[in-house]
Amino acid sequence: MKYVALLSVALATVAAGLLLGPASVPAGEFLRSPIVWQLRLPRVVLAYLVGGALGVTGVALQALVRNPLADPFLLGLSGGAGLGAVVAIALHLPGPWALPLAAFAGAVGAMVLVYRLGLIGGTGGAGGELDPRILLLGGVAVGAFAAAITTALVSLAEAAELRNAFLWLWGGFSAASWTTVLVMLVYAPLPLAVIAAAARPLDLLALGEEPAQYLGADVRRLKQLVYLAASLLTAAAVALSGVIGFVGLIVPHVCRMVWGRLHRTLIPTSFLTGGILLAAADTLARTAVAPRELPVGIVTALIGVPLFAFLLRRWTVS
Amino acid sequence: MRRWAHRTHLAGLLACIATACGTGHRAPPSGGITVTDDAGRTITLARPARRIVSLLPSFTELLFAMGAGDRLVGRTAWCDYPPAALSVSNVGDGMPPNIEAVAARGPDLVVLYRSAQNAPAAAQLERLGIPVVVLDLNQLTDLGHAARILGRLTDRKQSADSLARVMDSAAAQPPAPSTHSLVFIVWDNPPIIIGAGSYLDRLAALAGARNVFHDIGSPSAQVSIETIAARDPDFVAVLSDSATLPSFAARPEWRVVRAVRHGRFLLLPGRLFGRPSPRVARAVRELRNRLNGEGGAP
Amino acid sequence: MDRELIVAIRDLTCRYADAPRDALREVSLDIHAGEFHAVLGPNGSGKTTLVRAALGLLRPVAGRAEILGRVASEWSRRDLARVVGVVPQREDNAFPQRVRETVLLGRYPHLSLFGSVRETDRAAVERALVACDVRDLSDRWLWTLSGGEYQRVRLARALAQEPRLLVLDEPTTSLDLRHEMELFELVRELVDTRRLGALMITHHVNLAARFADEVLILADGRAAARGAPAEALTRDTVERVFSWPVAIEPFDGRPQMIPLRQRKDAP
Numbered sequence: 072m073k074y075v076a077l078l079s080v081a082l083a084t085v086a087a088g089l090l091l092g093p094a095s096v097p098a099g100e101f102l103r104s105p106i107v108w109q110l111r112l113p114r115v116v117l118a119y120l121v122g123g124a125l126g127v128t129g130v131a132l133q134a135l136v137r138n139p140l141a142d143p144f145l146l147g148l149s150g151g152a153g154l155g156a157v158v159a160i161a162l163h164l165p166g167p168w169a170l171p172l173a174a175f176a177g178a179v180g181a182m183v184l185v186y187r188l189g190l191i192g193g194t195g196g197a198g199g200e201l202d203p204r205i206l207l208l209g210g211v212a213v214g215a216f217a218a219a220i221t222t223a224l225v226s227l228a229e230a231a232e233l234r235n236a237f238l239w240l241w242g243g244f245s246a247a248s249w250t251t252v253l254v255m256l257v258y259a260p261l262p263l264a265v266i267a268a269a270a271r272p273l274d275l276l277a278l279g280e281e282p283a284q285y286l287g288a289d290v291r292r293l294k295q296l297v298y299l300a301a302s303l304l305t306a307a308a309v310a311l312s313g314v315i316g317f318v319g320l321i322v323p324h325v326c327r328m329v330w331g332r333l334h335r336t337l338i339p340t341s342f343l344t345g346g347i348l349l350a351a352a353d354t355l356a357r358t359a360v361a362p363r364e365l366p367v368g369i370v371t372a373l374i375g376v377p378l379f380a381f382l383l384r385r386w387t388v389s
Numbered sequence: 390m391r392r393w394a395h396r397t398h399l400a401g402l403l404a405c406i407a408t409a410c411g412t413g414h415r416a417p418p419s420g421g422i423t424v425t426d427d428a429g430r431t432i433t434l435a436r437p438a439r440r441i442v443s444l445l446p447s448f449t450e451l452l453f454a455m456g457a458g459d460r461l462v463g464r465t466a467w468c469d470y471p472p473a474a475l476s477v478s479n480v481g482d483g484m485p486p487n488i489e490a491v492a493a494r495g496p497d498l499v500v501l502y503r504s505a506q507n508a509p510a511a512a513q514l515e516r517l518g519i520p521v522v523v524l525d526l527n528q529l530t531d532l533g534h535a536a537r538i539l540g541r542l543t544d545r546k547q548s549a550d551s552l553a554r555v556m557d558s559a560a561a562q563p564p565a566p567s568t569h570s571l572v573f574i575v576w577d578n579p580p581i582i583i584g585a586g587s588y589l590d591r592l593a594a595l596a597g598a599r600n601v602f603h604d605i606g607s608p609s610a611q612v613s614i615e616t617i618a619a620r621d622p623d624f625v626a627v628l629s630d631s632a633t634l635p636s637f638a639a640r641p642e643w644r645v646v647r648a649v650r651h652g653r654f655l656l657l658p659g660r661l662f663g664r665p666s667p668r669v670a671r672a673v674r675e676l677r678n679r680l681n682g683e684g685g686a687p
Numbered sequence: 688m689d690r691e692l693i694v695a696i697r698d699l700t701c702r703y704a705d706a707p708r709d710a711l712r713e714v715s716l717d718i719h720a721g722e723f724h725a726v727l728g729p730n731g732s733g734k735t736t737l738v739r740a741a742l743g744l745l746r747p748v749a750g751r752a753e754i755l756g757r758v759a760s761e762w763s764r765r766d767l768a769r770v771v772g773v774v775p776q777r778e779d780n781a782f783p784q785r786v787r788e789t790v791l792l793g794r795y796p797h798l799s800l801f802g803s804v805r806e807t808d809r810a811a812v813e814r815a816l817v818a819c820d821v822r823d824l825s826d827r828w829l830w831t832l833s834g835g836e837y838q839r840v841r842l843a844r845a846l847a848q849e850p851r852l853l854v855l856d857e858p859t860t861s862l863d864l865r866h867e868m869e870l871f872e873l874v875r876e877l878v879d880t881r882r883l884g885a886l887m888i889t890h891h892v893n894l895a896a897r898f899a900d901e902v903l904i905l906a907d908g909r910a911a912a913r914g915a916p917a918e919a920l921t922r923d924t925v926e927r928v929f930s931w932p933v934a935i936e937p938f939d940g941r942p943q944m945i946p947l948r949q950r951k952d953a954p
Contacts, residue, residue: 094619287768
């Protein structure tokens with residue numbers, strides 16, 4: 072059964088993440104090694120959670136904007152996060168959590184801005200209604216705007232530290248610890264539950280907003296809740312691990328090819344698949360060029376593209 | 390008044406451009422100085438440079454050390470050693486150089502650090518007819534070489550050469566027997582460390598410290614925290630001008646590294662350690678003192 | 688025979704935001720179970736507005752629209768979807784789907800938030816597929832269907848909702864003669880055998896006259912005529928509303944409209 076296969080692969084990637092790494096841990100010390108339990112395990116778990124969040128967000132957004140090319144980072148959140156991070160560094164904000172908090176604040180700021188823009192184009196009813204096409208356009212615009220301000224700040228202020236902020240933005244799980252895992256475990260369930268509850272209405276939304284309404288979906292509230300949940304998940308993902316593209320775009324397509332379109336199955340399988348992809352990518356990033364480490368975003372693309380091409384060929388032939 | 394200054398400035402620039410258009414392919418005058426810089430360019434001066442703008446703190450220090458400090462008419466905002474340098478006009482932070490500010494000082498020589506970012510600046514200054522000498526300064530061995538070239542351009546050959554000999558011998562010292570190990574951390578997220586390709590690695594060896602990432606050939610590289618933890622350095626060295634520990638010291642994932650757990654940090658001031666400096670001997674001493682726990686001046 | 692009143696619209700007046708004129712003025716309409724109503728009128732006469740207001744998507748400026756005795760805009764979308772099955776004019780399916788899956792979407796108003804699809808749901812889908820004569824197509828992909836087949840599938844989806852009222856917005860545009868007739872026959876049959884109410888917006892005056900129990904002719908947002916086809920479709924009314932000379936000839940007890948040619952030297 073496909074589900075059994077998925078779960079086995081999931082467990083296998085966890086094992087690989089624990090066993091493999093640039094540091095060699097002798098078998099005898101394995102159970103006591105802080106490298107395994109304080110670094111590798113939280114890192115694998117965080118990669119799972121972030122990958123899962125990105126996968127689910129990709130599914131939700133592609134349904135919301137009715138566009139198979141939608142990706143969580145089209146909403147302008149990465150631009151906002153980058154700006155927040157750069158501001159935090161430029162102002163020398165104190166504390167070890169200043170960077171992720173500022174990035175999160177920046178991402179949420181971008182979300183609010185895009186949301187307001189999205190209301191402008193909406194049609195009648197009491198107050199505005201979100202127009203998903205405007206959401207996309209607004210996201211691209213806000214992201215570009217934030218990126219421009221960020222670049223300006225970097226070029227005007229003390230160069231070296233701020234340029235290093237961009238390294239962070241390229242994504243990675245170096246900052247994984249049980250603390251960050253806990254944050255994600257506490258934070259993620261609510262937006263995930265919102266999206267899960269929207270599974271059936273999202274099926275209907277594929278027919279168009281008007282038909283979906285006639286089939287019983289409260290389209291106006293659906294758009295608001297799904298957009299907010301998706302943005303909040305993405306904001307957390309960016310704050311904790313930078314911008315890791317490709318996962319949110321490809322995982323929904325892979326899962327649709329294997330499991331079909333219904334969101335009831337698509338959402339949990341995308342969560343697992345996204346987690347597997349990112350955890351495997353992180354393990355590879357750590358071990359492929361040891362002792363050096365690759366940025367995770369490169370590895371996800373290197374794994375994801377061939378996988379996608381393979382599945383595309385197999386499933387379009389049938 | 391301001392309009393006058395602008396007009397004069399503009400006239401000056403136009404004059405420079407006019408001369409530049411004519412300076413294309415003249416044969417070097419006899420008695421002039423000709424050197425080849427690190428970018429393979431040929432610099433020809435009719436007479437020793439008298440109005441120099443230095444765009445790197447180490448070049449400023451070198452010029453002062455060889456007795457040509459009085460010829461400086463421009464320096465970057467970062468050039469703060471020796472103290473006499475502070476009285477020279479500041480032409481900005483130099484990365485990338487502010488061409489107008491540099492040209493406004495009317496220099497007959499600009500000393501520029503070789504990097505991809507500075508390449509357009511070199512071309513622009515050339516178009517204005519201002520001689521530019523582009524020099525590497527990435528390794529300790531570059532110091533002596535730079536001193537020699539600057540010595541010829543300023544006709545301070547003798548003092549420059551003896552300065553170069555001192556710095557070369559300091560750089561050529563055999564590594565001291567290593568008493569401690571360390572890791573240089575440039576950035577924490579993602580972790581970027583210094584490898585054998587950087588002068589810091591050489592500095593550490595001279596001071597008797599083994600860089601745990603000496604096996605990585607490039608100047609810097611991204612690694613995982615677990616690699617750092619597994620190699621278990623005695624110290625974590627960071628470039629920092631403050632006395633407080635870097636923010637990542639408090640993060641839970643870094644505490645797997647023993648040196649972080651025990652707070653064994655080396656906070657190395659940027660002025661002395663940020664770039665190969667003529668005071669290399671002092672930098673080595675400073676580092677050695679700190680490694681042996683004798684503290685050091687911040 | 689006492690037929691249940693499904694839709695009650697009284698003196699409904701609607702205006703869109705920032706519009707200079709009312710889209711609907713004082714329109715009334717009653718739809719009982721087992722009645723097939725057709726709404727006719729030129730473009731922009733307010734037909735779609737009427738449907739939107741009847742289904743609570745548009746708040747009226749004056750008058751009221753009620754479904755099963757409750758004000759239309761007070762119905763939750765979910766509850767309303769269990770009573771009214773709509774086949775809108777346009778559908779833009781973003782992702783590929785099979786016939787059976789798309790008809791199953793009609794059961795969603797009956798499914799609980801996290802509950803699964805039950806036997807009753809599958810049975811309802813089956814009945815809907817059979818009633819619309821698309822059961823043989825149930826495993827086909829939607830994009831492989833002809834226009835007529837696709838329309839019947841959409842009707843099956845609306846039927847799977849097990850509604851009391853069917854609303855169809857210009858369901859036969861771009862269908863050929865056979866598929867057009869089949870659709871009208873199908874709606875008539877559903878109304879007769881299942882005691883559903885039907886409200887159809889259509890441009891096809893003659894078919895509306897043949898099949899509908901009552902027609903409502905709108906012009907500029909007002910009701911130009913309302914009643915049984917024989918009464919409502921008079922030559923005067925049609926000529927006035929559609930701005931074209933016609934002749935009205937009876938066929939099968941129903942008036943049929945024949946547009947006249949304008950050119951004087953026409954044979």
